Amino acid sequence: MTDFAATKAQFDLPEGMIYLDGNSLGPLPQAAKARVAQAVADEWGQMLITGWNKAxxxxxxxxxxxxxxxxxxxxxxxxxxxxxxxxxxxxxxxxxxxxxxxxxxxxxxxxxxxxxxxxxxxxxxxxxxxxxxxxxxxxxxxxxxxxxxxxxxxxxxxxxxxxxxxxxxxxxxxxxxxxxxxxxxxxxxxxxxxxxxxxxxxxxxxxxxxxxxxxxxxxxxxxxxxxxxxxxxxxxxxxxxxxxxxxxxxxxxxxxxxxxxxxxxxxxxxxxxxxxxxxxxDQVDMQALRAASIALSEQFIAGVEATCPMLVLASPRDAALRGSQVSFRFEQGYAAMQACIARGLVGDFRAPDIMRFGFTPLFIDTDDITRAVNIVADVMQNRLWDDAKYQTRAAVT
Amino acid sequence: MTDFAATKAQFDLPEGMIYLDGNSLGPLPQAAKARVAQAVADEWGQMLITGWNKAxxxxxxxxxxxxxxxxxxxxxxxxxxxxxxxxxxxxxxxxxxxxxxxxxxxxxxxxxxxxxxxxxxxxxxxxxxxxxxxxxxxxxxxxxxxxxxxxxxxxxxxxxxxxxxxxxxxxxxxxxxxxxxxxxxxxxxxxxxxxxxxxxxxxxxxxxxxxxxxxxxxxxxxxxxxxxxxxxxxxxxxxxxxxxxxxxxxxxxxxxxxxxxxxxxxxxxxxxxxxxxxxxxDQVDMQALRAASIALSEQFIAGVEATCPMLVLASPRDAALRGSQVSFRFEQGYAAMQACIARGLVGDFRAPDIMRFGFTPLFIDTDDITRAVNIVADVMQNRLWDDAKYQTRAAVT
Known part of the structure; x- marks a missing residue:
């Protein structure tokens, strides 16, 4: 078995953010800060060319x-x-x-x-x-x-x-x-x-x-x-x-x-x-990961579908036919995703109308999904995407 | 003009090392330590996917x-x-x-x-x-x-x-x-x-x-x-x-x-x-760099040729026909370079018989060249390459 609470504790995640975008760019392992600093200062800085062998x-x-x-x-x-x-x-x-x-x-x-x-x-x-x-x-x-x-x-x-x-x-x-x-x-x-x-x-x-x-x-x-x-x-x-x-x-x-x-x-x-x-x-069993990923995804689909009838599932409903992400179609998906992001739920958008959420048990748990569903429901039920400030597109989406 | 003492002060160089291998891997700019740490912790860690735009x-x-x-x-x-x-x-x-x-x-x-x-x-x-x-x-x-x-x-x-x-x-x-x-x-x-x-x-x-x-x-x-x-x-x-x-x-x-x-x-x-x-x-004038590079190279060639008749110049003698490195041929060049490295002078070796020294005015000055010549002279005059410990080749040379 894999202890996902233990893996979650090994990541630096911004305070209050629910990051369902690890399928686009994964978050920072805490140990990477010291490890990269070591590669810079001790390896590059001190070993110089000998780092190719010594390090x-x-x-x-x-x-x-x-x-x-x-x-x-x-x-x-x-x-x-x-x-x-x-x-x-x-x-x-x-x-x-x-x-x-x-x-x-x-x-x-x-x-x-x-x-x-x-x-x-x-x-x-x-x-x-x-x-x-x-x-x-x-x-x-x-x-x-x-x-x-x-x-x-x-x-x-x-x-x-x-x-x-x-x-x-x-x-x-x-x-x-x-x-x-x-x-x-x-x-x-x-x-x-x-x-x-x-x-x-x-x-x-x-x-x-x-x-x-x-x-x-x-x-x-x-x-x-x-x-x-x-x-x-x-x-x-x-x-x-x-x-x-x-x-x-x-x-x-x-x-x-x-x-x-x-x-x-x-x-x-x-x-x-x-x-x-x-x-x-190295601490993760892939079968345990898959089980956790499916549980999180199913929880999210059920929660969103129960609260947001305007969102249409764009992913296979059968978990066995799906990777570790869930997408919904919504015409104002770009603005809706911006509204979610402003409330601390980070997913991403893929043209023309896909709101995409990634499930990554290494650092996302069922409490996160509960909070994520609440944010999506708030955005959809209160038509928050209508706010003009969410409609200006960034260069990278 | 360019103040090369000021540029030198901006690099981390190992204590006591004369690094004439910046033509292979340049040394660490001191500011890179904080800059990379910032990219890791503040950008990747905190901005996550938004770093593509925000950072x-x-x-x-x-x-x-x-x-x-x-x-x-x-x-x-x-x-x-x-x-x-x-x-x-x-x-x-x-x-x-x-x-x-x-x-x-x-x-x-x-x-x-x-x-x-x-x-x-x-x-x-x-x-x-x-x-x-x-x-x-x-x-x-x-x-x-x-x-x-x-x-x-x-x-x-x-x-x-x-x-x-x-x-x-x-x-x-x-x-x-x-x-x-x-x-x-x-x-x-x-x-x-x-x-x-x-x-x-x-x-x-x-x-x-x-x-x-x-x-x-x-x-x-x-x-x-x-x-x-x-x-x-x-x-x-x-x-x-x-x-x-x-x-x-x-x-x-x-x-x-x-x-x-x-x-x-x-x-x-x-x-x-x-x-x-x-x-x-951004602080460097390229004409000033060239003048300094030629001065260092000429000082090195003159010093080595005056003390090490076994080393044969493999680079053009005319500085106008030469880049910013100087090479000498010597049959035991690999071992001789290892002996130099052991004494704090880092150059590199290129098969079959090239001892290569790079001149990089951003962090190498005339005092360094004086010391470098003394080390090469010591290695050559005292046949230090004969020591078996310098003859085992590393994977990366």
Whole structure:
């Protein structure tokens, strides 16, 4: 079992705020303050260049990768950190299409996070040679897995609705059709149990600043199935993915195993913060997390639906089909969310009309949900969104 | 004029250490300790998701980019931060080859940093269609700029020898032959005055953790000449380079100007540290820096040559042809450098036999050089490299 009161006590949360936006940017682990200060003053400041060895900076991308690997069901030694999620999507896709050289279609769905689709477009532009992107509705994905598809690229949990794809079934269907899979776990890692190895996923990528609480701009991760890694010829063949980076050879030779998916110098200060977040994750059982997440989500749905008939559930009602977020549709959703935020309930808004709330048992408990429901009810019942001050949109929403 | 005693006072340097390795990883600006702590506790901790607007995180890549732009002679609004240098090389190269669609050759030299060459190889693999890399000796570059070349990709200052290419002359020769240029400023930015606009450079990239002192894993930067930016269709088309990232459109439309070269979420904690480093750079006149750098380098060369006949100068003797580093060849260079480090003089070693010393007037003065020469003389005259304890190689050298 996991003691979620104990994990909650390890976060710094602003006084009085109910933060249901950990699916966008996770909160600060208290220990990260001292840990980052140490990385700055004692490591960078005192060790300087020797920090790459002495402080273990160079080994962090795989060491932290393995700790994330446990959360997503990866085999030991097959996850590495680095770059941003968009760059990791590009790497995974480029390696995946290479594995199916006689096909030209990348299949995805319209529920995918737009950046994944943009990165695929960029890769296709570089590849030329008839490569094409095929975008279908989420519910049509299974039927669209045909034998002209090279790669199936999906985000497991929809960033707006929380609707979850069946990773195991879709991967099996893909494999039966000779299709390689790339799974984006942005809204899965730290949100629910993931089992990339058990599902037979070929590639998986994700970010660490959402549910994993790694901090703003924390690096992304990539997983490559052991059966593929030795055949991956990295498209982003940076020196730290080289077999011998410090030999400074003029020819690229990919490194051993997942190390070849490294590109450039890793972000040491961001990794220090992420390490503190993973110290908390090391205490968490993912099945217990899932049970707690579902309990919080169900409590929230029931409370909101009982008090706010104007809000229409946009997430699957069946918890088994949902990630760790709940969304409601409301035409004045932007202003309504601003009104909630002004009252200490932080969720977020996704155009055109989605009010999105993330459930993160590491630092949110049932008392928080009770208070959250009361705030939503106040905003909706009293039409607080009508106030003009809530209607001016910020640059980042 | 620049008061270098005042800039030196703004760095934390380990007691008794003479750090001639700022060309590998710059030291800690004292103010970065409080600034990073603020970014962690007050911004991430208290603002959470609103930090993207309230703390200005989203605007940092261009705001910091402009401050670097002054150091490299860029037009205002044409430098943006993000990713690692290898990724920025890839972006620049991919955009550059697009501008010369009827040619297939990327020309570079064997003195380029290997990762630049590796990234070009990776891009060429994705592009197919007859694209090829042509690698010539540094002294043969000018003659190799022929009318079948699409892109000339060079690092201005050689990472081993400090030998400097003539950016203005080579760019002019390239343009006369219809060739687009990509300049890597890894060992130039913060090392010497650079004038990308005056030289007519098409693309430039660089890192911020060396001379710029941005900290381990600090993000890279990219410059695109104003005349090209509107025609650049980014290969790494991430959401933060989109015209409207938060509209979540399914189709990629590049953002305005240099913003389109952004990819994913920027590393907020690293940018905070870099901001403190740039606060010091804002006080520096680049011509004064160059004069001080040459004075320190000449003092070091004269002192070492007068005392250590076994060390052979591997850098150009003419300061005008040299960046801000000095290298000597010595067969037992690795062990000799370890012996120097053990005595408080930190330089670095590059295979097979280069002992490399960086000169950084922001925190190194003539007294430091006097002491550095004495240490090198002690190591060489007393054959201290013979000690077996200096001969075991670390993973990162």
């Amino acid at each position: 273990g900076w160079m080994a962090q991308p795989t060491a932290l990768g393995d700790r994330i690997g446990r959360l997503i069901g990866a085999e030991q030694g097959h996850v590495v950190l680095g770059d941003t999620l968009s760059v990791k999507v590009y790497q995974a896709l480029a390696a995946a299409v290479d594995l199916v050289p006689d096909r030209r279609v990348i299949l995805t769905d319209s529920g995918n996070f737009p950046s994944d689709i943009y990165m695929a477009e960029g890769l296709i532009k570089s590849l030329g040679r008839g490569y094409a992107l095929r975008v279908v509705a989420p519910e049509d994905v299974a039927d669209a897995i045909t034998d002209d598809v090279a790669v199936l690229m999906l985000t497991e949990v929809d960033y707006r609705s929380g609707r979850m794809h069946d990773m195991k079934a879709l991967t099996a269907k893909a494999h039966a059709a000779g299709v390689v899979t790339v799974w984006d776990l942005a809204h899965s890692a730290g949100a629910l149990p993931v089992d990339v190895a058990g599902c037979g996923a070929d590639f998986a990528v994700g970010c660490t600043y959402k549910y994993l609480n790694g901090g703003p701009g924390a690096p992304a991760f990539i997983y490559v199935a052991p059966r593929h890694i030795d055949r991956c010829q990295p498209a982003l063949s940076g020196w730290l993915g080289h077999a011998a980076p410090f030999a400074f050879d003029l020819d690229y030779r990919p490194g051993t195993g997942i190390e070849r998916m490294r590109v450039g110098t890793p972000p040491v200060l961001q990794m220090a913060a992420l390490g503190s977040a993973l110290d908390i994750w | 200005g995180w989203m605007a940092q890549p261009t705001a910091l980019g402009d401050r670097i732009g002054r150091l490299i002679g860029a037009e205002q609004g044409h430098v943006v931060l993000g990713d690692t240098l290898s990724v920025k090389v890839y972006q620049a190269l991919a955009a550059a080859v697009d501008l010369v669609p009827d040619r297939r050759v990327i020309l570079t030299d064997s003195g380029n940093f290997p990762s630049d060459i590796y990234m070009a190889e990776g891009l060429i693999k994705s592009l197919g269609r007859g694209y090829a890399l042509r690698v010539v000796a540094p002294e043969d570059v000018a003659d190799a700029i022929t009318d079948d070349v699409a892109v000339l990709m060079l690092t201005e200052v050689d990472y081993r020898s400090g030998r400097m290419h003539d950016m203005k002359a080579l760019t002019a020769k390239a343009h006369a032959a219809g060739v687009v240029t990509v300049w890597d400023l890894a060992h130039s930015a913060g090392a010497l005055p650079v004038d990308v606009a005056g030289c007519g450079a098409d693309f430039a990239v660089g890192c911020t953790y060396k001379y710029l002192n941005g900290g381990p894993g600090a993000p890279a930067f990219i410059y695109v000449a104003p005349r090209h930016i509107d025609r650049c269709q980014p290969a790494l088309s991430g959401w933060l380079g989109h015209a409207a990232p938060f509209a979540f459109d399914l189709d990629y439309r590049p953002g305005t100007g240099i913003e389109r070269m952004r990819v994913g979420t920027p590393p907020v904690l690293q940018m905070a540290a870099l901001g403190s480093a740039l606060d010091i750079w």
